[in-house]
Amino acid sequence: MSNLGLQSVYAGLNAEDRVVAERFFVPNHQIPYSSWLSEESSKPLKDFDLILFSVSFESSYQNMVKALEAAGLSLRSEDRQNREPIVLAGGIATQINPEPIAPFVDAFLLGDFEAISETFILCLPELTDQGLSRTERLKLLADNVSGVYVPRFYRPLYNALGDLVELEYEQGFSFPVVPAIFFPNSQIQTPPVPHTGILSPDSVFSNMFLIELARGCGRGCRFCAAGFVYRPPRQWPLECLNAALQKRKDTDRVGLVGLEFLGSEEIEQLCGRLLDEGLKLAFSSLRADDITQDVVRLLKASDAKSATIAPEAGSQRLRQIINKNLNEDVILGAAETLVSGGIPNLKLYFMLGLPFETDEDVQDIVNLVDKIRRAVRPIGQSMGHLGSITVSVSTFVPKAWTPMQWAGAVKKSVLERRRQILEKGLRRLPNVKLQPDSVRGAVFQTILSRGDRRLAPVLEAVALRGVTLSKAMKEAGLSVDMYYKTMGADMLFPWEVVDHRVRREYLWKEWKRASRAKQTAFCIPEICDKCGACHKVRA
Numbered sequence: 001m002s003n004l005g006l007q008s009v010y011a012g013l014n015a016e017d018r019v020v021a022e023r024f025f026v027p028n029h030q031i032p033y034s035s036w037l038s039e040e041s042s043k044p045l046k047d048f049d050l051i052l053f054s055v056s057f058e059s060s061y062q063n064m065v066k067a068l069e070a071a072g073l074s075l076r077s078e079d080r081q082n083r084e085p086i087v088l089a090g091g092i093a094t095q096i097n098p099e100p101i102a103p104f105v106d107a108f109l110l111g112d113f114e115a116i117s118e119t120f121i122l123c124l125p126e127l128t129d130q131g132l133s134r135t136e137r138l139k140l141l142a143d144n145v146s147g148v149y150v151p152r153f154y155r156p157l158y159n160a161l162g163d164l165v166e167l168e169y170e171q172g173f174s175f176p177v178v179p180a181i182f183f184p185n186s187q188i189q190t191p192p193v194p195h196t197g198i199l200s201p202d203s204v205f206s207n208m209f210l211i212e213l214a215r216g217c218g219r220g221c222r223f224c225a226a227g228f229v230y231r232p233p234r235q236w237p238l239e240c241l242n243a244a245l246q247k248r249k250d251t252d253r254v255g256l257v258g259l260e261f262l263g264s265e266e267i268e269q270l271c272g273r274l275l276d277e278g279l280k281l282a283f284s285s286l287r288a289d290d291i292t293q294d295v296v297r298l299l300k301a302s303d304a305k306s307a308t309i310a311p312e313a314g315s316q317r318l319r320q321i322i323n324k325n326l327n328e329d330v331i332l333g334a335a336e337t338l339v340s341g342g343i344p345n346l347k348l349y350f351m352l353g354l355p356f357e358t359d360e361d362v363q364d365i366v367n368l369v370d371k372i373r374r375a376v377r378p379i380g381q382s383m384g385h386l387g388s389i390t391v392s393v394s395t396f397v398p399k400a401w402t403p404m405q406w407a408g409a410v411k412k413s414v415l416e417r418r419r420q421i422l423e424k425g426l427r428r429l430p431n432v433k434l435q436p437d438s439v440r441g442a443v444f445q446t447i448l449s450r451g452d453r454r455l456a457p458v459l460e461a462v463a464l465r466g467v468t469l470s471k472a473m474k475e476a477g478l479s480v481d482m483y484y485k486t487m488g489a490d491m492l493f494p495w496e497v498v499d500h501r502v503r504r505e506y507l508w509k510e511w512k513r514a515s516r517a518k519q520t521a522f523c524i525p526e527i528c529d530k531c532g533a534c535h536k537v538r539a
Contacts, residue, residue: 002196002200002205003056004194004195004196004210004212004257005054005056005091005092005113005194006023007194007196008113008191008194009021009054010023010197012113012114012117013117016121018121022040022041022043022048023038024036026063026067032070036070036071044071045067045070045085046071046072046073046084049085049127050088050124050128051087051088052109053087053088053090053105054089054090054091055090055091056092056093058100058444058449059441061100061101061448061463062462065104065464066464069463069464075104076103076104076456077103077104077105077106077151078103082130083130086134086137086138087104087105088106088107088109089109090109090110092226094108094110095110095498095500096399096400096401096449097400097450097451097495097498098110098149099451099497100452102151103151103453104456106134106138106150107141107151108150108151109147109148110177110179110180111147111178111182112179112182112215113191114182114191115146115147115180115182116145116146116147117191119144120145123141123144135152138152139172145180146178146180147177147179147180149498150173153169153173155169156453163492164452164494165492167496167497175497176496176498176499177498178499178501179229183234184234184235184237184240192240192243192244192247193211193212193236193240194211194212194257195209195244195248196208196211196248199251205282207251207253208253209248209253209255210257211241211255211256211257212236212257212258213241213256213257213258213259213270214234214258214259215234217233218231218232218522218525219287219323219325220323220522221312221322222323222402222404223322223399223402223404224402225399225401225402228401228500228502228507229401231502231534232523232525232534233523234525241270245274252280253280253281253282254280254282255281255283256270256282259283267295267298271295272298275301275302280302281301283299286307286308286309287310287326288310288311288333289326291307291337292337293337296337296338296340296341296342299338299341300341305344306344306345306347307343307346308346308347309335309338310349311326311348311349311368312324312351312354313351313357313365314361314365314367314368314369315360315361316328317517318356318361320518321354321356321517323513323514323519325522328368328371331368331372332371332372335372336379339379339380339383340379342383343387344383344387344388345387346372346387346389346390347390348372348390348391348392350365350393351393351395351396352393352396352415352418352419353409355396355408355514355515356514357396359417362418363425365422366425366426366429370429373429373430373432386431388431388432388433389431389432390433390435391433391434393419393422393434393436393437394437395410395437396409397442397445397449398450399449400449400450400495402507403507403508403514404511404514405507406486406488406489406511407486407511408486408487409484411484412439412443419436419439422436423436440469443480444462444469447469447480447484450483451483452494453494454476454478455476457475458472458475461475489508501532501533502532503531503532506530506532
């Protein structure tokens with residue numbers, strides 16, 4: 001319920017007199033999927049004319065399959081009868097790569113919902129008219145709403161080696177499909193800035209009013225799909241933010257989303273004003289090079305006891321490879337500034353399995369954590385409070401639409417060895433706690449992230465029959481190596497049925513710069529045109 005995209009779509013649809021949108025959430029482990037009912041009217045899923053899935057992570061794919069099965073609907077789009085609901089999907093995961101779940105979805109709504117909401121709502125009478133065939137309704141949707149991708153009208157072709165060689169599509173449909181994009185304008189009050197409309201004590205950000213400050217990021221971290229998919233970065237005008245903040249009620253806790261694109265001066269001015277109003281603030285993330293004494297004072301004023309720094313890699317060489325644009329002195333300085341400002345507990349984010357990573361790079365994570373610990377320890381002692389350091393480690397997954405989409409994924413055995421290096425090194429450091437992700441989960445995420453339609457039976461087997469991933473892959477005639485291998489320069493990717501405006505040539509150039517540990521400067525919208533996103537928007 002904390003997802004601002006879901007909240008925006010829900011509010012936008014229900015603002016129309018002709019539309020009633022209700023919510024479904026994945027049931028907890030005590031409630032079977034067959035008992036899945038809507039929050040508002042307790043109706044089953046099959047009773048609705050349209051089903052819209054909001055998909056933010058690959059881990060949600062199994063829930064989608066389970067939901068369709070539990071509702072008694074045909075799993076595959078090609079098998080659905082005219083009387084069955086139209087199944088739509090959107091969200092960042094589907095924008096990055098819709099193909100693994102394409103066989104289950106009638107149509108994807110790709111891009112910013114603000115850019116398509118008006119035409120989408122106008123299409124609803126025809127889209128729900130069972131007097132028209134499903135094909136007619138989906139064609140009408142694709143013809144009238146930008147960013148609509150209807151998988152049944154596109155067909156991937158593979159060679160004997162299993163590599164994708166061509167994407168066929170029926171005449172009258174766009175190829176590639178360009179996601180819709182919305183640019184905030186101070187003169188436009190509708191649609192409003194994405195913000196929390198429904199507070200919940202049971203959500204991830206319990207009883208917190210979330211508001212989006214900006215969309216996208218120009219930092220150019222080479223592993224981050226959202227940073228490229230959402231280009232060019234866009235900032236909501238202050239007038240629009242003020243209007244949205246006026247809708248806050250029943251809480252004094254405000255969460256600021258999308259700080260990455262804002263400068264420290266803008267952050268300080270906005271936060272200072274909100275604190276003057278007696279509000280308590282939470283930050284989605286802060287860059288180490290944006291952590292100033294003034295920012296720390298803002299955190300302290302909001303009763304923050306911990307803060308997060310994301311070095312991502314332990315060595316300077318590897319940070320340059322991923323284009324993190326942070327050196328060790330900045331990271332240490334940020335940690336010292338936070339602790340001296342009264343924020344005792346630090347959380348550090350790192351990744352394992354990055355391209356060109358060595359065992360020495362992993363040991364450098366231990367070394368960097370130790371340096372941070374040694375730097376902040378005397379500060380904490382002088383203040384009478386020794387804080388803790390939590391080291392959160394996730395496994396690198398090659399993501400579509402990033403320079404690292406060509407990278408091979410590190411094999412499970414290598415990951416496990418490097419994790420042992422990390423565990424052994426951090427174990428001896430006082431007040432340091434390691435939080436690793438699941439290696440097994442990372443393997444499945446990698447396959448889904450780089451996946452195609454051939455994974456549909458794998459998802460069905462894992463989600464509905466509880467089959468192990470390795471067995472499901474074998475049953476489908478697939479192998480992990482197919483999705484783990486390094487990709488060639490000219491290979492066609494299944495996700496290239498979508499076009500996210502960033503030039504493929506630019507991403508390849510960035511991949512080659514990564515191999516030489518060369519950094520690239522931040523993007524400046526409408527001034528530079530290196531990646532092509534701004535040029536395509538203007539065109």
